[in-house]
Amino acid sequence: MIKGTNKIGYQESAQHAQATYAFVAATLESLPEAFHPATGEEVDQAAQKAAKAFPIYRALAPRQRSEFLRAIADEIEALGSELIERVMVESGLPEGRVTGERGRTTGQLRLFADFIEEGSWVEAIIDPAMPDRKPLPRVDIRQMLQPVGPVVVFTASNFPLAFSTAGGDTASALAAGNPVIVKAHESHLGTNDLIAQAILHAAQKTNMPDGVFSSLNSLGYEVGSQLVMHDSVASVAFTGSQRGGKALFDLAQKRQRPIPVFAEMGSVNPVFILPEAMLVRAEALAQQLAASITLGVGQFCTNPGLIVTIDGPETRQFSQELAKAIEATQAGTMLNQGIRTNFEERVQHLSTLDPVSMLGSRLNEKLPHTVKATVATVSGADFMEHPHLREEVFGPFSLIIICADRQEMENIANNLEGQLTATLMTENHDDDVVRTLFDILSQKAGRVLFDGVPTGVEVCHAMHHGGPYPATTDERFTSVGTKAILRFVRPVAYQNAPQNLLPDALKNENPLGIWRKINGQLTKDPL
Numbered sequence: 001m002i003k004g005t006n007k008i009g010y011q012e013s014a015q016h017a018q019a020t021y022a023f024v025a026a027t028l029e030s031l032p033e034a035f036h037p038a039t040g041e042e043v044d045q046a047a048q049k050a051a052k053a054f055p056i057y058r059a060l061a062p063r064q065r066s067e068f069l070r071a072i073a074d075e076i077e078a079l080g081s082e083l084i085e086r087v088m089v090e091s092g093l094p095e096g097r098v099t100g101e102r103g104r105t106t107g108q109l110r111l112f113a114d115f116i117e118e119g120s121w122v123e124a125i126i127d128p129a130m131p132d133r134k135p136l137p138r139v140d141i142r143q144m145l146q147p148v149g150p151v152v153v154f155t156a157s158n159f160p161l162a163f164s165t166a167g168g169d170t171a172s173a174l175a176a177g178n179p180v181i182v183k184a185h186e187s188h189l190g191t192n193d194l195i196a197q198a199i200l201h202a203a204q205k206t207n208m209p210d211g212v213f214s215s216l217n218s219l220g221y222e223v224g225s226q227l228v229m230h231d232s233v234a235s236v237a238f239t240g241s242q243r244g245g246k247a248l249f250d251l252a253q254k255r256q257r258p259i260p261v262f263a264e265m266g267s268v269n270p271v272f273i274l275p276e277a278m279l280v281r282a283e284a285l286a287q288q289l290a291a292s293i294t295l296g297v298g299q300f301c302t303n304p305g306l307i308v309t310i311d312g313p314e315t316r317q318f319s320q321e322l323a324k325a326i327e328a329t330q331a332g333t334m335l336n337q338g339i340r341t342n343f344e345e346r347v348q349h350l351s352t353l354d355p356v357s358m359l360g361s362r363l364n365e366k367l368p369h370t371v372k373a374t375v376a377t378v379s380g381a382d383f384m385e386h387p388h389l390r391e392e393v394f395g396p397f398s399l400i401i402i403c404a405d406r407q408e409m410e411n412i413a414n415n416l417e418g419q420l421t422a423t424l425m426t427e428n429h430d431d432d433v434v435r436t437l438f439d440i441l442s443q444k445a446g447r448v449l450f451d452g453v454p455t456g457v458e459v460c461h462a463m464h465h466g467g468p469y470p471a472t473t474d475e476r477f478t479s480v481g482t483k484a485i486l487r488f489v490r491p492v493a494y495q496n497a498p499q500n501l502l503p504d505a506l507k508n509e510n511p512l513g514i515w516r517k518i519n520g521q522l523t524k525d526p527l
């Protein structure tokens, strides 16, 4: 049952005199439950509790934390259809997508549980003492990764489950040994409430300390800003707009003790189609891209927003086929009014620009509560001349850039900003242009794909979902996959520390049985 309260550890709280309401994404009607925004005092209580829980939580054995993560997954599943229905109402996403996203969320929690039980992720490194070394003896130095402290998670509007309350940021922060405070997104307050309750049930069942998890509602930016500025908060995870991510990043740098903000802010995810690919599969490429552009009404940070081609009859056929396929798709409900207005205004603006040609007849028409996917074309030269055409249009839109030749294609690649993904569609992997583009795109993007669409982001050990600014505020880290845990830890070296005080991962006998690097060699052997 949705309660509308703030969850401050195990305590529910509703001090604010005002209430805020969730809404039906498809009709913008208000839903009945009142949600209480957190007051300044409640923000402080949540942060203080997280700080108190931290030393207890971080000292737990990995197995205890993994039990907690698995219990969260079980509790989410136990919410059954109540959760699925609420997500559908609040997000406008269809049942299949929501059920799939729930599976991804619980799968991700269980993956992190297995990952921390296996244990090698702490990167234990031991350089034992060499008392007889000449000319100077070597001291005993051991290092491993340790959790940083309370993490604030700003949930994403476009993934109400997988990038939200119990999503990848929360899962990785908890897995590392940090308490989490979630700032609920106004687009899915009820979903957040249900998941927060599930997390707290799991915490109680597995005897986690009070304060290991809190969830706060907000009215405007005050709660989020206060959380980022709170002394007890050690790190921030965010998925959303460039404006929001950068504002929170800047705020965190103004603190007495600046802290990291890991903001994933989306990108235009260019797809480069080489002429050889166009020649043999223009129609198939059009179908493949149309499906990717319209998936989830285009509300993916990996939506292919730019398609870079070289002029020719096949490219013209591709553009027509893509426009036809896009036009044949149903109009879709967007996640919230703000996102929909942004989309409509951006597309409307593009349609007024001389160098941009909108494709298709029904494109860009105003529809009640839904939007229609749209594609447009621009020449390579005009694209280079108008830098604002590189900005993301969040939603089902893609700009086809028609280059005069391969050199222009390369210039466009060289002029791209940081991207989450970049894709190469080609038939000839030995081509010099492909090699050059591969090299350029490897510098520009966090993930380089061949012959696929970027919208699927596998949750696995090798995934990197990040990229140079403005795709993220820290290109060294991913927000998807097990390496996401590295955002919320820091290395600590112990010099000549006694065995009884060392963490288990660094003790001589290797009680956890994990892989460690001893004198530069990976081994599971005791010392």
Ligand code: NAP
Pocket (backbone or CB within 6 Å): 154, 155, 156, 157, 158, 183, 184, 185, 186, 187, 218, 219, 220, 221, 222, 224, 225, 239, 240, 241, 242, 243, 244, 245, 247, 248, 264, 265, 266, 267, 300, 301, 302, 338, 339, 342, 394
């Ligand atoms: P958003 O406006 O960036 O908001 C995300 C979260 O950050 C919300 O909880 C918001 O609070 C908070 N926030 C934003 N700016 C803040 C500030 N200056 N101080 C404190 N808190 C702040 O993103 P959105 O609402 O999800 O969607 C808006 C646009 O973001 C979309 O049109 C799209 O362009 C982009 N977007 C990108 C991605 C991505 O993949 N990276 C995902 C979703 C959306 P409130 O709840 O109070 O507004």
